[in-house]
Amino acid sequence: MRKLLTTLFVLCLYNVGYADDRPNILWLSAEDISPHLGCYGDPHAITPFLDSLAASGIRYTNAFTTAGVCAPNRSGIITGMYQTSLGTQHMRCQAKLPPHIKPFTTFLRSAGYYCTNNSKTDYQFRAPKDTWDESSGKAHWKNRPDVNRPFFAVFNFVGCHESGIANTSKYQSVTQKLTAEQRQDANSLSTFPPYYPRTPAALEDWKRNYELITALDIWCQQHVQALKEAGLYDNTIIFFWSDHGVGLPRAKRWLYDSGTHIPLIVHVPAKYQHLTDLKPGTTTDRLVSSIDFGATVLNLGNVGRPDYMQGQPFLGSEVPPARDFVYGARDRMDERYDIIRMVRDKRFKYIRNYEPLKTYYQYMNTPEKGATMKDLRSLHDAGKLKGAPTIYFSKHKPVEELYDTQNDPHELTNLASSDEHQEILSHLRQVHIKWVQETKDLGLIAEPILIERESTLGNQYDILRRNDDPTLVKRISETALLASEGVKAKTQLAKALLDNDAAVRYWAATGLGNIGKPAASTSKQLKSMLTTEPSSVVRTAAARALCMFDQTDGALPTLVHELHHGKQWERLHAAIVLDQIGKKAEAVIPEMHKALKPRPDLYAGGKYVVRVINRALNQLENTSREVP
Numbered sequence: 001m002r003k004l005l006t007t008l009f010v011l012c013l014y015n016v017g018y019a020d021d022r023p024n025i026l027w028l029s030a031e032d033i034s035p036h037l038g039c040y041g042d043p044h045a046i047t048p049f050l051d052s053l054a055a056s057g058i059r060y061t062n063a064f065t066t067a068g069v070c071a072p073n074r075s076g077i078i079t080g081m082y083q084t085s086l087g088t089q090h091m092r093c094q095a096k097l098p099p100h101i102k103p104f105t106t107f108l109r110s111a112g113y114y115c116t117n118n119s120k121t122d123y124q125f126r127a128p129k130d131t132w133d134e135s136s137g138k139a140h141w142k143n144r145p146d147v148n149r150p151f152f153a154v155f156n157f158v159g160c161h162e163s164g165i166a167n168t169s170k171y172q173s174v175t176q177k178l179t180a181e182q183r184q185d186a187n188s189l190s191t192f193p194p195y196y197p198r199t200p201a202a203l204e205d206w207k208r209n210y211e212l213i214t215a216l217d218i219w220c221q222q223h224v225q226a227l228k229e230a231g232l233y234d235n236t237i238i239f240f241w242s243d244h245g246v247g248l249p250r251a252k253r254w255l256y257d258s259g260t261h262i263p264l265i266v267h268v269p270a271k272y273q274h275l276t277d278l279k280p281g282t283t284t285d286r287l288v289s290s291i292d293f294g295a296t297v298l299n300l301g302n303v304g305r306p307d308y309m310q311g312q313p314f315l316g317s318e319v320p321p322a323r324d325f326v327y328g329a330r331d332r333m334d335e336r337y338d339i340i341r342m343v344r345d346k347r348f349k350y351i352r353n354y355e356p357l358k359t360y361y362q363y364m365n366t367p368e369k370g371a372t373m374k375d376l377r378s379l380h381d382a383g384k385l386k387g388a389p390t391i392y393f394s395k396h397k398p399v400e401e402l403y404d405t406q407n408d409p410h411e412l413t414n415l416a417s418s419d420e421h422q423e424i425l426s427h428l429r430q431v432h433i434k435w436v437q438e439t440k441d442l443g444l445i446a447e448p449i450l451i452e453r454e455s456t457l458g459n460q461y462d463i464l465r466r467n468d469d470p471t472l473v474k475r476i477s478e479t480a481l482l483a484s485e486g487v488k489a490k491t492q493l494a495k496a497l498l499d500n501d502a503a504v505r506y507w508a509a510t511g512l513g514n515i516g517k518p519a520a521s522t523s524k525q526l527k528s529m530l531t532t533e534p535s536s537v538v539r540t541a542a543a544r545a546l547c548m549f550d551q552t553d554g555a556l557p558t559l560v561h562e563l564h565h566g567k568q569w570e571r572l573h574a575a576i577v578l579d580q581i582g583k584k585a586e587a588v589i590p591e592m593h594k595a596l597k598p599r600p601d602l603y604a605g606g607k608y609v610v611r612v613i614n615r616a617l618n619q620l621e622n623t624s625r626e627v628p
Helices: 002-014 048-055 070-079 104-110 162-166 168-174 200-229 270-275 292-300 371-381 388-393 419-438 447-457 472-482 486-496 502-515 517-532 536-548 555-565 568-580 582-594 603-621
Strands: 024-030 058-064 114-118 151-157 236-242 261-267 282-289 326-330 340-344 348-353 400-404
Touching: 024 200, 024 292, 048 200, 048 236, 048 261, 058 326, 070 104, 070 292, 104 114, 104 292, 151 200, 162 168, 162 200, 168 200, 200 236, 200 371, 236 292, 282 326, 340 419, 348 419, 371 388, 400 419, 419 472, 447 502, 447 536, 447 568, 472 486, 472 502, 486 502, 486 517, 502 517, 502 536, 517 536, 536 555, 536 568, 555 568, 555 582, 568 582, 568 603, 582 603
Parallel strands: 024 151, 024 236, 058 282, 114 151
Antiparallel strands: 058 261, 236 261, 326 340, 340 348, 348 400
């Protein structure tokens, strides 16, 4: 029925008569920048054009992304859906959309808009053919065959991506035309975050970030000038936004404001002022999520949005009440899992760490290449790192984090244990749990299980929607929470080992392993699972738990078997456990070396597994083997 209704919805769009005065809509999107703009009060920013755009438009101070990294977030932008509902939450996964869920541009095109994308997609699913009129490096609103046809055009600036900071040649290329007056002095940047070491290399990274943003400012001006020269400026609503925060450690990939708080500026020409109750030059603290962007464009174009869409419009006619909360999720980042969830109102932020036994700075190949991360790592290893930066090398994370972003904008003081903040902590905790259950958070299902069930259903979206188990969502979310509750949850976790669903059993075994030796009374049950459990990833979780009890005899062979014979993500889970248990894996070092051979049948030859095993062997053998 849902598919039929969506099909009828799309077909009806072809038959709706639209006036010719619908607005053109232009998106100027940036990569990897926080609100380091003059109009946001940054004292060092050199962004005169974007400042002027904000002065004549609407500046949103509370715009947030649903992830601290590009691809999961972009999947949400193009569909208006949380990545954790679609199955696009893991970085560099390749999900499949159910037939009734489509990119929002499909509906725009059906309503007569000419839609172009220049040129980044990175949706983590194969975009349907009717997503764009053109998506390429040559795509442009100028290419529309009928100049009277309204357009929706996206242009993406790649220059300020984290690689523009880390790669000197790219940085020099992007900023080569900046004048001396547009350059920055690294040593005078008072906005340098307290969670970085004040080293020359880290200061240089911070300086580069500002200069790349200045190059972005010039690029934006050129695109708007093109509208003016074509006589279209007064007919075009312009959006400027970033896909997530700055491309540096503890920002990109993270759910702190440094990773999810973005600039959002919307210019609405006088002709379309009736589409907003906000006057030009207005600053608003309305909460906006990145999944709202598509719904807002549909609303501005007078195009109805499908009922499945989780995003909601913040401009146009009949705008719903503003959000009370925005949400975010962190899942697998390349070769490392770290399941984290976030909910935020205008002041307080709640973070739930579902895997608190993992350190903040798990070793990941891509971010480790940056100069700031290299300095953080080397100073820590030398015992010379001091102050706030040391927090993120703690062996464990707190289960819950609570921040007053008004009084603590860098989110350094965790208020979760503060007596005077228990009411807000409890409230946001419940808001978080409600969101996880209502949106049917797929990130709480281990990736190998998702892949297996996707092969049966055809997509992951339906895994928690097309089943005959009405309490499954609740059982998964509650067991995932119990997994980090410590010894008090032992009895419930032991009971959950008997659950009829592997997703629940996975968290039960994981939770018992988190408890460690105080949960060793469950070892008989866990040992039995090494041979009787049908799910590979649950067997791996059981083996991990036994290793945490110092009972490695049966556990290590199980991990080695999964490492050699498992599928892509099953192998990665086993590799991560071998890395996590440290010296307990010494007996299987020869088997770990065998796992370094690429597997042509796996994604990129199983490079994520190779990276993790290389890192584990480096630690075990005290070597400096290069991680590819």
